[in-house]
Amino acid sequence: MGQLFFQVHLLAVAAIAVGVAARGGQGHGRHGTQPADYVIVGAGPAGLVLGEQLFVMEKRALSSLKLVRTASTMLPLILLRCTLLLDPFFDAVQNELGLDEVDMTDGRGIGLDRGLSSITAINRTRSYGRTTAVSVTYRVDGKATTIKGKEIIVSGGAINTPRLLLLSGVGPKETLKPPGIEVVAGIPDVGSKLRDHALSIIELEVVPEIILHTNVNRTGILGSNNGFVYAAFRLPDSTWDGIDSSHHTSLPEDCPHILLEFSALPFLATPDSALTAWASLFQPEGSGSVTINTADYTVDPLIYTNYYSTEAERAAIIVGFKILMNVIQNEEIKKLTINQIYPTTPLTTDDEIWAVIQAQTDTFHHPMGTVAICIRVVDSSTFPLPVTCHPQATVYALANRAAKDIIAADADDEN
Numbered sequence: 001m002g003q004l005f006f007q008v009h010l011l012a013v014a015a016i017a018v019g020v021a022a023r024g025g026q027g028h029g030r031h032g033t034q035p036a037d038y039v040i041v042g043a044g045p046a047g048l049v050l051g052e053q054l055f056v057m058e059k060r061a062l063s064s065l066k067l068v069r070t071a072s073t074m075l076p077l078i079l080l081r082c083t084l085l086l087d088p089f090f091d092a093v094q095n096e097l098g099l100d101e102v103d104m105t106d107g108r109g110i111g112l113d114r115g116l117s118s119i120t121a122i123n124r125t126r127s128y129g130r131t132t133a134v135s136v137t138y139r140v141d142g143k144a145t146t147i148k149g150k151e152i153i154v155s156g157g158a159i160n161t162p163r164l165l166l167l168s169g170v171g172p173k174e175t176l177k178p179p180g181i182e183v184v185a186g187i188p189d190v191g192s193k194l195r196d197h198a199l200s201i202i203e204l205e206v207v208p209e210i211i212l213h214t215n216v217n218r219t220g221i222l223g224s225n226n227g228f229v230y231a232a233f234r235l236p237d238s239t240w241d242g243i244d245s246s247h248h249t250s251l252p253e254d255c256p257h258i259l260l261e262f263s264a265l266p267f268l269a270t271p272d273s274a275l276t277a278w279a280s281l282f283q284p285e286g287s288g289s290v291t292i293n294t295a296d297y298t299v300d301p302l303i304y305t306n307y308y309s310t311e312a313e314r315a316a317i318i319v320g321f322k323i324l325m326n327v328i329q330n331e332e333i334k335k336l337t338i339n340q341i342y343p344t345t346p347l348t349t350d351d352e353i354w355a356v357i358q359a360q361t362d363t364f365h366h367p368m369g370t371v372a373i374c375i376r377v378v379d380s381s382t383f384p385l386p387v388t389c390h391p392q393a394t395v396y397a398l399a400n401r402a403a404k405d406i407i408a409a410d411a412d413d414e415n
Contacts, residue, residue, distance in 0.1 A: 039149030046379040046399040047155035053403030089229045089262040092330035109254045112231045158367035158381035162191035163301040179295045194288040197364040198307040199278040200357040203341040232256035247285040258320035259389045279320035378402040
C-alpha cells in the first residue's frame with residue numbers, strides 16, 4: 001500500500017504503514033516541528049476524496065501541496081468493452097429475470113448494470129472524552145516519523161481503522177488489556193459489526209473461439225474489466241417460510257436481496273479458458289469482527305468474517321445460487337461454454353448447494369461497519385449497515401460531505 005502525504009497544511013498517510021497514533025508528547029522526525037491543520041490517516045477512496053476536498057475548500061496554494069509515494073505505484077486502468085461476452089450475459093440475465101438496465105450509483109437498487117464495461121477508453125471523532133490524538137507516527141524503511149496535527153482524522157477503511165484505534169488504546173477493554181495496551185477509551189463497539197459482501201461462484205470453461213487475450217477488435221475476454229455485468233433483485237417472502245425473515249423482509253422495497261455478477265476471469269486455477277459467475281447477498285444480516293491480539297502494529301489484525309451466519313441468510317444465498325444455476329443454462333450462455341469447472345458435480349438438493357457454497361466462498365472486499373460510533377472517522381467503517389454491493393460511490397460521497405462538515409465546524413470554532 002502506498003503512502004500519500006499532503007504536507008505543510010494537509011497531510012494524508014496510508015494506514016497500512018502507519019504506527020500507533022501518538023497521544024501527546026513532542027513530535028520527532030522531519031515533520032515534527034510543523035503541525036498540519038489536518039492529518040488524514042488512510043489514503044484509500046475516502047481519505048483521498050476527503051483530502052482533496054479539504055484542500056480545495058480551504059483554497060490552499062498549489063505550492064503547499066507535496067506528493068510523496070512509497071512502497072508501490074498505482075497504474076491507470078484501460079477499460080475496454082468486451083462485446084463478445086458482455087451482451088450474451090446481459091441478455092441471459094434479462095431473459096431470465098426481466099430486469100431493466102439501470103445505473104446503480106444513482107440510487108436505484110433493483111436492475112441490471114453493465115458497470116464500467118460500458119466505457120471504451122481506447123478513444124479518447126472527535127476526541128475521546130478529554131483525550132485527543134495529537135500526532136501520528138509511521139515508519140518507512142525502518143525510520144520512524146511523527147507528524148503533529150491540529151486534527152487527526154482516521155480514514156484507514158473498515159479493517160485498518162479499527163486496527164489502528166485498538167493499537168492506540170481505543171476499543172474494548174477485554175481486547176486491549178491482554179497484549180498490554182493502555183486503555184485510553186474503553187469503547188466496546190470498535191472492531192465489531194463487520195459486514196462484507198461474500199460471493200459464491202460457478203466457473204465455466206468457454207469455447208475455444210474465446211481466447212484469454214485481447215484481440216485487435218477489443219472483443220477478447222480480457223477486453224473487459226473484472227465484473228462486467230451485474231444484476232440485483234429481491235426474493236419472494238416464501239424464501240423464508242418457517243424461519244425468522246424480519247431482517248430481509250423489512251428492507252425497503254427498492255433494496256435488493258441478491259446480486260448476480262459475471263467476470264471474464266477464472267476465480268479457480270484452471271489450464272483452460274474460463275469465466276466466473278457468482279451470487280451474493282446485498283444486505284447480510286449477520287456480522288463478524290476485526291480485532292488484535294498483540295501490540296505489534298506490524299502484525300496483521302484478526303478478521304472473523306462470519307459469512308452466512310444466520311438461518312435466513314443461508315436460505316437466501318441458496319435460493320440466489322439456484323437462480324444463478326438457471327441463468328447459466330440460458331442459451332445465450334450455453335453457446336459460449338463447454339462445461340462447468342465448478343461445481344464439478346450436478347446439484348439437486350439444498351444440502352448439496354450449501355456444501356458447494358461453503359467450499360468456495362470468496363469476498364468482494366467490501367468491509368463495512370466496524371467503527372460506527374461518534375469519533376472523527378471518515379471511511380466505510382462508519383456505515384451502520386451495508387450499502388449497495390458496490391460501495392465505492394457511497395464512500396466518495398461520505399468523504400465529500402465530511403470535508404464540508406469539517407470545514408464548517410472549524411469555521412464555527414474560529415468565530
